[in-house]
Amino acid sequence: MLAFFQQPWTWWVSGLLISVIMFLLLFFGQSFGFSSNLRTLCAVSGAGKLVSFFDFNWRSQMWNIAFLIGSVIGGFVSHYYLSNGSAVKISESTVSDLAKLGISAPKSIQPDELFSIESLFSLKGFIILALGGFLVGFGSRYAGGCTSGHAISGLSNLQLPSLITVIGFFIGGLLMTFVLLPLIL
Amino acid sequence: MKLLKFLALGTLFGIVMAKSEALSWYRIQEMFRFQAFHMYGIIGTAVTLGVLGVFIIKKYNLRDINGNPIIFYPKEKSIWRYLIGGIIFGLGWALSGACPGPMVVNIGYGFVSMIVVFLFAIIGTFTYGLVMKKLPH
Numbered sequence: 001m002l003a004f005f006q007q008p009w010t011w012w013v014s015g016l017l018i019s020v021i022m023f024l025l026l027f028f029g030q031s032f033g034f035s036s037n038l039r040t041l042c043a044v045s046g047a048g049k050l051v052s053f054f055d056f057n058w059r060s061q062m063w064n065i066a067f068l069i070g071s072v073i074g075g076f077v078s079h080y081y082l083s084n085g086s087a088v089k090i091s092e093s094t095v096s097d098l099a100k101l102g103i104s105a106p107k108s109i110q111p112d113e114l115f116s117i118e119s120l121f122s123l124k125g126f127i128i129l130a131l132g133g134f135l136v137g138f139g140s141r142y143a144g145g146c147t148s149g150h151a152i153s154g155l156s157n158l159q160l161p162s163l164i165t166v167i168g169f170f171i172g173g174l175l176m177t178f179v180l181l182p183l184i185l
Numbered sequence: 186m187k188l189l190k191f192l193a194l195g196t197l198f199g200i201v202m203a204k205s206e207a208l209s210w211y212r213i214q215e216m217f218r219f220q221a222f223h224m225y226g227i228i229g230t231a232v233t234l235g236v237l238g239v240f241i242i243k244k245y246n247l248r249d250i251n252g253n254p255i256i257f258y259p260k261e262k263s264i265w266r267y268l269i270g271g272i273i274f275g276l277g278w279a280l281s282g283a284c285p286g287p288m289v290v291n292i293g294y295g296f297v298s299m300i301v302v303f304l305f306a307i308i309g310t311f312t313y314g315l316v317m318k319k320l321p322h
Contacts, residue, residue: 005204011223014205015230021198022231023238028190029249034286038310053314066188067195068289074199075208075293088206094215109209110282110291115298126301132281133288133302135273137309140285142320143270144260147284150271151228154260156235161260161267168271169278170217176279177217184280 006084022152030063033149035140037061037068101185113185128184143168202290210282217279266322277309 022032039054040061048055087106095105103111112119119125140146143165145154151169154162202208205227216224241247242255249255278284281302283291288306291299313320 008206009201009204011205011226012230014201014207015227016234017197017201018227018231019234019238021194021201022235024194025191026242026255027249028194029251029253030191034284035310038285038307039314041307042311042314047311047314051311051314053317054311063188063191066191067198070192070195070197071199071202071286071289072293073192074196074201075203075290076199076295077196077293078200078203078290079294082200082204088209088211090211090215091220094211094218094220097218097220098211098214106209106211109203109206109211109294110296111210114210114282115296117297120298120301128280129298129301130305132277132283133305134309134312135277136281136284136288136302137277137306137311138313139270139272139274139277139309140306141270141310141313142317143267143274146274146286147228147278148286150267152231152235155232156239157257157259158236158239159260161263164264164267165271165274168268168273169275171268172272172275172277173213173217173279174275175272176276177214180276181279 003084005082008086008089018152019156022148022156025067028063031149032153033145034064034068034071035137035146035149037064038137039141040065101182103185139172198286199290199293202287203294208283208287208290208294213279213282263322266320269321 025032040058043054043056043058085108088109090106099105103113114125114128120129143150145165150162150165155166206212207224207227212224215221239257243257247255283299283302285306288299288303292303
């Protein structure tokens with residue numbers, strides 16, 4: 001039984017559970033949108049005194065912060081209790097494409113070249129992580145949502161703005177993958 | 186406690202992100218290179234079931250746990266903020282291999298580096314707040 005949970009889950013099980021999470025949030029009177037937490041955390045830190053965009057009643061968003069804390073716990077539980085330590089089984093063509101960029105084949109779930117402590121304390125490694133995070137944080141608020149708010153919640157409600165955003169995700173993602181990443185790595 | 190159910194749902198979300206490997210930089214690269222069905226299967230299943238469920242909620246005017254009708258607010262009509270914001274997000278997604286949710290799941294998983302990614306995501310959102318009035322929306 002535990003061995004079943006320790007294997008990676010098939011795509012449809014994961015997709016099904018994501019929609020279950022979305023519907024339970026609606027049933028609890030809220031909606032699925034993770035990047036709102038970034039705005040809330042700015043507000044909690046007192047950014048509302050400087051910028052009116054962050055001057056709102058952040059206490060009404062505590063349910064989403066609870067969801068965020070749960071996500072951290074979920075990651076912890078997965079690593080220590082629900083993992084068999086296997087490497088991510090990505091396709092051979094991805095492995096060989098990434099090898100050309102100097103990224104080794106998966107040994108766990110993340111490449112050491114980007115996420116090891118040594119990489120974090122190198123100038124280039126730090127800039128990659130910082131820039132990646134910055135673009136995600138800036139872009140998600142500019143677009144008014146991230147993968148959960150637009151790709152899952154928005155597309156489920158057939159919102160054209162969400163479709164435009166998801167097309168944007170792919171324009172940016174393809175530009176990074178095929179044009180910028182070979183220059184950066 | 187009211188917040189406990191959201192904590193539990195967040196925990197489930199974290200487990201799903203980890204067990205589906207959606208928190209892996211490798212999986213995001215594989216997706217943007219169109220070399221596997223995996224990520225498309227996950228998002229496609231979630232959206233297909235989502236469309237069906239939202240349709241049912243609207244058709245039968247279903248209510249939430251407090252007895253209030255479940256309302257879907259249409260997103261404000263525009264092109265530029267969604268397109269430009271989406272492109273900026275996509276650039277960051279393919280570079281860091283994580284959207285905001287998976288960032289914090291990674292932190293729980295033990296990837297200390299993701300704390301830096303997440304802190305800069307907060308700084309990115311703060312910077313948007315600073316300059317938003319000067320941007321096309």
